[in-house]
Amino acid sequence: MIQSIGSNRVLIISLIAWFIAQTLKVIHTLIVDKRFNAWRFVGSGGMPSSHSAFVMSLSTSIGLIHGWDSSIFALAICLSLIVMYDAAGVRSAVGKQAIIINKMIEDIHNKKQKKVTEQRLKELIGHTPVEVVAGAILGVIIAYLMI
Structure with missing residues (x-):
């Protein structure tokens, strides 16, 4: 079983x-922020979307191997579209809300001079549409290069 999984090209x-x-997220952060951030290897958000790269390479590989008219490709591309919509829509909105809530906590802390016990929320959760498209293109290119 493990050997079969390990030889699954898709x-x-x-x-x-x-x-x-x-x-690429680590490299992008290094260039833009001029600092190395190892958390970008595993963190969500940022350029390019690794979720989009993952699901679009999956969909493209399946299309190339099983055919663009196969049911398994239809399933994979539907999954890809849902993941990319979520990354650019829902998760992006959650990130914007986190920024506002963190600012509110900071304002409360500054006005009352009391320690606010709430933890800061993670703000880099979702993606911009450009990050999603870049990840999708990256995934398609990698699948074409590797099949």
Whole structure:
């Protein structure tokens, strides 16, 4: 069973696309923020979307192997669209809400000079549409290169 999973080309390509996207996030942070942030290897949000790269490499690999008219491709592309919509929509909105809530906590703390016990919320959760599209393109390219 483990050997079968380890030889699954579609899974391997998808994992490689995810890894490349996560590595690009570290490089992007290094260039833009001029600092190395190892958490970008595993963190969500940022450029490019590793979720999009993962699911689009999955969909593209399945389409190339099983055909663009196969049911399994239809399932994979539907999953990809849901994941990418969520990354750019719902998770992005949650990140914006976290920024506002964190600012409110900071304001309360500053006005009352009391220690606010609430923890800061993670703000980098979702993606901009550009980050999602970049991740999707990356995933498609990696799948085409590796099939």
